[in-house]
Amino acid sequence: MKQEVQVHSLFSDFDISLFKSGKHYRLYERFGAHLIEKDGVKGVYFAVWAPSAKHVSVVGDFNFWLEGDHPLNVRWDGSGIWEGFIPGIEKGTRYKYKIQSNNNDMKLEKADPYALFCEHPPSTASIVWDLDFKWKDKKFLEKRKENNALDKPFSIYEVHLASWRKNMDENRSLTYEEMADELVSYVKELGFTHIELMPIMEYPYDPSWGYQITGYFAPTSRFGNPQEFMALMDAFHNAGIGVILDWVPSHFPEDKHGLGNFDGSNLYEHPDPKKGYHQDWKSLIFNYGRNEVRSFLISNAIFWLDKYHVDGLRVDAVASMLYLDYSREEGDWEPNEFGGRENLDAISFLKDLNTEVYGSFEGVQTIAEESTSFPMVSKPTYIGGLGFGMKWMMGWMHDTLEYFRKDSIYRQYHQNDITFSMTYTFTENFTLPLSHDEVVYGKKSLLGRMPGDEWQRFANLRLLYSYMFTHPGTKLLFMGAEIGQYEEWNFDTSLDWHLLEHDSHKGIKETLIALNHLYKNQPALYEKQFSAEGFEWISYEDSQNSVLSFMRKGENPKDDLIVICNFTPNVLENYTIGINTTGKLKEIFNSDDKKFGGSGIGNKTIAIKKEGFHGRKQSANIKLPPLGTVVFQIL
Structure with a gap:
């Protein structure tokens, strides 16, 4: 009736x-x-x-x-x-x-x-629901502008909630309530400053990992209700951990109950299949030129920052938005009004998005997953940039992993692969990502990529993380990286937590805890992480030994650090580096430490000699451990 x-x-x-x-x-x-x-x-x-x-x-x-x-x-x-x-x-x-x-x-x-x-x-x-909740994170939000700034440590633990840890007795994922206890305390133990959640907006298809969204304003009910998700956010904040959400304005699925063909017309998607259909993902692309759609998407971004106190958004698949010919053959796309391949509507949308986000919330960050050389992604909109706070450094990721896959005997012929990133690292505010995308679809786990015998594989992995944490830029690691997973990530099963029963895997975890501590407590590693003033090569030319040496610098010269990476299993007893200062060197980190599973080859306090080297007035002789990174303070 x-x-x-x-x-x-x-x-x-x-x-x-x-x-x-x-x-x-x-x-x-x-x-x-x-x-x-x-x-x-x-x-x-x-x-x-x-x-x-x-x-x-x-x-x-x-x-x-x-x-x-x-x-x-x-x-x-x-x-x-x-x-x-x-x-x-x-x-x-x-x-x-x-x-x-x-x-x-x-x-x-x-x-x-x-x-x-x-x-x-x-x-x-x-x-039908409400968003009533009594937040307890006022102190965290008051300090967010300072703690979330670009000149502060920013290390991110990327998590897929459904597969991080399972309740084995009931063969299910943890609830938001359980995560507020177990996940929060674990991230705190590891020392990460932030957690990034792969999409938690409601999605129908588990194998999409959340990247095919139908409920843009609803946290997935797989783990609980909205208030329980708010409580998880609150718990992270009260532990001093910022939360970044993966956000997907690039495409959406064709599920009958979703946004596609919503009122019998192309309401949210672009009506031209050349602009409105993603052939790789079999999904629909938003019509960024339609005003109401722009309002929908930007309102959604603001919603999570406003109602759920989110500290940042990592924007997925930005490259697919920026280019009309993205993953399309000739004839499957049409140029813009000026004859170019850029999607002008999407570019305008992203600028409006970032302008509104940064204008409305102090201390938040937006991070672009953008895999091309599109200029000024992380530069302010008022000087012509897209306005993101940071951008994933996909080139560094690709070159670094390719280098580490090579047996150490061949690395001397590929020195440029491991040094090339420094030619462009300060063109954007880069995040160094070792994300979920690198441990699926036959790529192997990070440990599985490492060459050599069992000891060398673990040493290489510690070396990889140490190089990453001493390289300029913020850091992102996908869950499981910290325990040295043998197998690729499987979205349907838990991480292999039993591996931590073995010393070699515990050593990987302890290495990351130490690296997070080093990063957060050494201003030279973060104060100028996006500025060329914060980095200086000592030597990048020693390809014969596959050794890199460089300085990281902070605001105060007394905070400067010296970093040396040995990418071979050879112990170098008296390796000489040039230094432009007097005093002594104190070793403050060594990835070959026995507590990490290393051989324990290291250095006590080293006197700086008044003998020139590397074009510098002073020098020091250092013992370099096999497949190791050593970090020194200057006393």
Whole structure:
């Protein structure tokens, strides 16, 4: 039986104007399902954008999912918004929108694009919910601007929540509540400053790892409800750990309940398949030139920063957004109005996104996963950049892993592979990523890439991490890297925690704990991590020994460090480096330390000699451990 849906609106004329112009960045305060009280009666206000709809009604638990019983009213202003207040609906009620399109009268049943909570997949209904929560992270947020700055240590532990650790007794992933205890304490133990969560927005297909999103405003119900996810965020903050979310504005899946063909038209996706369909991922691409879509996406980014106190967004697949010919053959794309391959709408969108994010929240960061040489990705928009805070350094990752795969006897012929990154490392604010993408699809685990016998493989892995943490830039490691996984990552199973029963694997973990401690406690490693002033080669030319030596510098010259990496298993007893200072050298880190599983070859305090070398006035003779990195303070 058709029931009256009361006329009601949360939209002002100004809201509508902003929405149509692509400048409304708080749409979650208007669209969706909102628990309100109207004229003393409690119920839910619904609002959905469906300009090509002939009729829209709400179906759900409250009306036995019968179409037409609760029709919404279309606004008079041409905005395409359908809305209305339905009395008596309570928190926890399941619902969808039943849409009859003007296009061939097709009927569609869609989840709410702005739903705050969704059913556990494979079920697809939206759930009426609220975001009431008593936060306890005020002190953390007050210090975030200082602690999250680009001249502070920034080391990230990347996590796929479903496969980090399983409850083996029940063969299930941990809940948000369990993670607030186990995951938070573990990241704290490792010493990472941040955790990055692979997409936690609701997604239907487990093998997508979360990168095919249908519920952009809802944390996945796989692990609990929104308040339980908020409690996890709160726990991280109270442990002093920042949280970065993977965010996916690049594409979305074709699932029938999702955004695709939402009202029988290409509402969210670009209508031209050359711009609106991703051939590799079999997914739809947002129409970045449509104002309402821009408002939707930027509102979504702001939502997580606002309502969930997120400290940063890592924006996925930026390269696929920037180029019209991305992964397309000739004839499958069309140039922009100036004849170029750049997607001008996407570029404009990304600039607007970063301008709004940094203008609205102090101390947050956006990080671009961008794999090309597109210029000024991490430069401010006011000088022509895209406005990101940081960019993944994919070139460093590729060259470094290729170098480490080579047997040490051949590394002398590939010295340029390990030094080339320094020719461009200060062109952007780079994050050095060893992410989930590098341990899947037959690429092997990081340990599995390392050459040599068992001892050398673990030594190489410690050397890789030590080189990474002393190289300029912020750091990102995918879960499992810290325990030396033998196997590739499997999204469907837990990490191999039993490996920590073995000293060699415990040594990898202890190495990373020590490196995080070193990074956070040595200003020379972070104060100028994005500036050429923070780095100086001592020698990059010793290819015969496969040795690199360099200095890292902070604001105070007294904080300067000397780093030497030996990429062979040969012990070099009296290796000479040039130094432009007097005094002594004190070894403060050695990846060959016995507590890490190394051979224990190291240095006591070393006197600096008044004998020139490497074009410098002084020098020092150092014992270099096999496949090791040593770091010295100058006393």
